[in-house]
Amino acid sequence: MDAVSNSVSRPAGDVAPIVRLSQPDMDRVNQLIRERMASDVPLIPALADHLIAAGGKRLRPMLTIAAARASGGAKGIEAPLHLAAAVEFIHTATLLHDDVVDTSDLRRGKVAAHLIWGAPSSVLVGDFLFARAFELMVETDSMRALGILARASSVISEGEVLQLTRAHDLNLDTAVYLEIITAKTAELFAAAAEAGAVGAGADDAVVKGLRDYGMNLGIAFQLADDALDYGGTAAALGKNAGDDFREGKVTLPLILAIERGGGLKDGFWDQAFAKSVRDDDDFARARERVIGTGSVNATLDVAGDYADAAKAALQVLPDSDWRQALDLLADYAVSRVY
Numbered sequence: 001m002d003a004v005s006n007s008v009s010r011p012a013g014d015v016a017p018i019v020r021l022s023q024p025d026m027d028r029v030n031q032l033i034r035e036r037m038a039s040d041v042p043l044i045p046a047l048a049d050h051l052i053a054a055g056g057k058r059l060r061p062m063l064t065i066a067a068a069r070a071s072g073g074a075k076g077i078e079a080p081l082h083l084a085a086a087v088e089f090i091h092t093a094t095l096l097h098d099d100v101v102d103t104s105d106l107r108r109g110k111v112a113a114h115l116i117w118g119a120p121s122s123v124l125v126g127d128f129l130f131a132r133a134f135e136l137m138v139e140t141d142s143m144r145a146l147g148i149l150a151r152a153s154s155v156i157s158e159g160e161v162l163q164l165t166r167a168h169d170l171n172l173d174t175a176v177y178l179e180i181i182t183a184k185t186a187e188l189f190a191a192a193a194e195a196g197a198v199g200a201g202a203d204d205a206v207v208k209g210l211r212d213y214g215m216n217l218g219i220a221f222q223l224a225d226d227a228l229d230y231g232g233t234a235a236a237l238g239k240n241a242g243d244d245f246r247e248g249k250v251t252l253p254l255i256l257a258i259e260r261g262g263g264l265k266d267g268f269w270d271q272a273f274a275k276s277v278r279d280d281d282d283f284a285r286a287r288e289r290v291i292g293t294g295s296v297n298a299t300l301d302v303a304g305d306y307a308d309a310a311k312a313a314l315q316v317l318p319d320s321d322w323r324q325a326l327d328l329l330a331d332y333a334v335s336r337v338y
Helices: 016-037 043-052 059-071 078-102 113-117 119-139 143-165 174-200 204-231 252-260 268-274 280-292 295-316 321-335
Strands: none
Touching (some): 016 043, 016 059, 016 321, 059 078, 059 174, 078 113, 078 143, 078 174, 174 204, 174 252, 204 252, 204 295
8 A cells, every 4th residue: 555645745845955055064064073973982983973874864964054054144154063063963862862762773774773782882872972062062152052952952852751751642642742743853953953043143033934944844854754654664764664653652643543543442552552562463453554544644744734834934034045955855854755
């Protein structure tokens, strides 16, 4: 069954323009990342490099660079370069911690670090990267940017704890689900864009517009990821399809499938989530219900609404190649699923 064949058609979107435009700056960001991963303790750069070198598109630091360049700020790119590297370290640290909490097997298509070096090492190297991120922020001499990313780090942790406390909770509603993904995912997108604009010296209206863009973009990305967990593949996700279900995470596709499938009365979802281990057969049955009720497509349609809101927030920017690239990125957040 084609999981997304009936979803509302979306503009194709493209990540290539923002990658191309930001490449010279990202080369400098990547150099900073390599320098600041260094340590006299060999395990630290080895473990950090396992995840960082695995790639991913580096969208969050790229967003910091793009926001700085698109904002028209007068302070230049030096501070945003440091802030972009800090954003990548914050993101990587949260991934290391999350994979330990979730006992994930894959991250960015590679074996999760905690399975190679152990959970304690992964957590401690994550802490090291957080510390490096704050060093980079301090070097910008911008208390405002420091405050933005420090607050984001706190909000992300709150979102992860909230999600953990509501794991296996089949009564989770859409409002709380959105609160979780706003905190654990979208806040760093928002902070990355906001900090880039602040570091470049943009005016307050532009800073707010770029924060709003990042927030809506982050929600769209997470919604699309949650749809992919039921309708995608490991290659598309960089992790195993069905991981959210196996870990007991209640996401929007599942919430909608329960609502559209008549609730919990037939006992399937209660039985599945009561298990300590949900196997491939459980996931296959869950996936059939989620797709069969149109809940993957419905989730993607909600993601599309947030992508449209992200694009609308760019109206504060002057027209430029950077603005157009950000516009295409918002569509890509959803269209990458197809």
